[in-house]
Amino acid sequence: MKLLHSALTVVTVIAVICNVVDSAKICAFNIQVLGKTKMGKPEVVEVLTKIIKRYDMVLIQEIRDADQVAIYQLLDEVNSASGNQYAMALGPRVGRTSSKEQYAYFYKHSEFQVEGSFTYVEPNDEFEREPYVVNFKSLKSLSVSDFTVIGLHAKPDDAVNEIDSLTAVYEEAANKYGTDASIIMGDLNADCSYVGQNDWDDISLWKDNRFDWLISDNADTTVSSTNCAYDRIVLAGIDAGDRSSGFVFNFQSYYGLTQEEAKDVSDHYPVYFDLY
Template identity: 40%
Template sequence: MLRASLFLLFFLHAAFGLKICSFNVRSFGEAKRTRPEILDIIVEIMSRCDVMLLMEIKDNSNRMCPFLLEKLNSHSREKYSYVASERLGRKSYKEQYAFFYKPKLVSVKQTYQYPDLQPGDEDALSREPFVVWFYSPKTVAKEFVIIPLHTTPEMAVREIDELYDVYLNVRQRWTSENFIFMGDFNAGCGYVARKRWKNIRLRNQTEFVWLIDDKTDTTVKASTHCPYDRIVLRGDKLINAIVPNSARIFNFQSAFSMTEAQALAVSDHFPVEVQLRTARRSSTRARRYRHLVV
């Protein structure tokens, strides 16, 4: 039943565009790998997307991503590939970023592990972005760079601001004008107070467009209402290629009729997503995303 309902979702979203998603899967390691009821939901969530950024992969054996790829490809009608970062973090605590994507729709032009060695501002990021440049021949914007970030909550303001320096660094290396910043920014509630936004360059410079606003709850718990997970765009061609109203959370708890406890066993975050148009339409409607800066 679940697979049948998702097939309908795949059919509907394919008509609109390339779906790009970001998901903090919350401490994805051996404990979750061995629980089929959790793993099956994670695979269902991932298979909705054409490009999926996963965060909080905790794996010191380098087995998790190949295992997940095998499960995903056995489930999906279209095959996936992946690229993953090294294990990132200070001291003994480490995580990985990983991008799972459909090679039929996109390919990886280049990858870049940001070194976080800016003079006078070294080691500003807890988990330095693993930057990926995608080529997407079937979308209006034929290429785009994704810069992921999972911040340390108490350092969210500094780390989100640091994304501007990452952006400048990547622009010096690559020729792309299209940038997507996404991930668990911890960008709300007590971690980024309203008065602190003026200190974040990615927010106060108008060429950056924030698609997930400050009122969107990206958390699973009914007791919280926090816009932690975000999607930010830079580049006119990319902005005009967005399918209107496609930037949203995916509430898997509701979609799969789960209790809160069951959903929290998967993650305490909902994925966020956006779609790029696959056929050229009038860009008049898409231009309204210019007014979504919050």
């Protein structure tokens, strides 16, 4: 099996070098309290726009705006800077408390189209912010033409249980849309004090060999001085190599920002991978 996997990886690399297949950059980004206040800071919006333009699809998390205006403003800014390339799939406001959040997918409409979507209905109130699932059809020549994306911003203090429950979300999405190809991603709070070394055996999404985790446990997805791999990408039914296939975009270093300037943008770095 390992030999077959290696052979497939080599074939994929050769195909990419020879431009035989297309690729798409898929990203998850917790923007941290995206609302009117953040959108009122031009220097922050400029950096957010630059970041989003790097990717063909972006899961945006932690949208907190009761009037639901800020996310449309951000989409307008991105499209103004990119030549109107992006469409949006926007989930409902979710959360157990008055502090509701939304998930949004920005995606290039020339590369993907939405075939369906749903917010997961929990049998036992497993999630603080229920996952938002979108079924995408690729308009490019990718290794998968039809796949689901499952976005989650996990509650820190219940991260182990919420990540474990994502297996059931995946199975419902697979049954609903008839594809086992899926990208599960977001701020899963999957490290440090929220998910410790002894917790992984209790997480089916980690133990089940249907799932491949791309972001290394040693990665740092936080802007602050902590060193935690909170943000993750997990694949099912998609061959993307190994954990080295997932990346963290350190926008502070890339754009030469100070610590305070970077924190104004977000307390998380985006994570991404290339889908071939």
